[in-house]
Amino acid sequence: MSCFSGELNFCPECGNILPVPGRENTITCPRCSFKIPVRDFTRQVIKSSVVFNPLDQSSIVADSEEGAELKGPVIDRKCSRCNKEGMVYHTRQMRSADEGQTVFFTCIHCRFQEKEDS
Numbered sequence: 159m160s161c162f163s164g165e166l167n168f169c170p171e172c173g174n175i176l177p178v179p180g181r182e183n184t185i186t187c188p189r190c191s192f193k194i195p196v197r198d199f200t201r202q203v204i205k206s207s208v209v210f211n212p213l214d215q216s217s218i219v220a221d222s223e224e225g226a227e228l229k230g231p232v233i234d235r236k237c238s239r240c241n242k243e244g245m246v247y248h249t250r251q252m253r254s255a256d257e258g259q260t261v262f263f264t265c266i267h268c269r270f271q272e273k274e275d276s
Contacts, residue, residue, distance in 0.1 A: 166199060178204060228264055237265035238272060 169176055174189040184193040228246045235245040244266045249259040261274045 166194075166202060170194075228266055228269075232266060233263075235263060237268060237270055239270040240265060240268040242267045 167176055168174065169187040169190060169192050171192040172187060172190040174187055176185055176187060176194070179185055179196050179199050183196055185196060185199070186193050230246040230248050232244050232246055234243055235247075236243055237245060242265065245263040246266055247261055247263045249261050252260040258275065262271060263274070264271050
């Protein structure tokens with residue numbers, strides 16, 4: 159007797175998601191080995207979609223007087239020169255691979271750069 163009920167995409171025995179039907183006559187749950195006849199999936203439509211998140215303040219691109227662009231995520235970090243919030247950051251591996259990366263911060267207002275070693 160099944161302890162789960164619901165959509166056909168899930169195993170009625172353990173609730174695990176079932177694989178997409180293949181060439182076999184049965185679908186076997188990868189977790190509990192419960193078998194379901196493929197004919198139970200007749201007329202079922204399988205579809206997928208990709209949803210992109212909207213652009214927001216976290217991926218702003220700011221232009222400077224020189225025309226260069228600051229690209230990257232904007233974080234809530236106060237600039238030590240102008241004391242305004244908003245810095246863009248990027249990371250680089252400056253030392254050997256067994257040591258942490260160096261994080262470079264650039265103020266989106268005055269373009270002051272500072273670094274932080276991990």
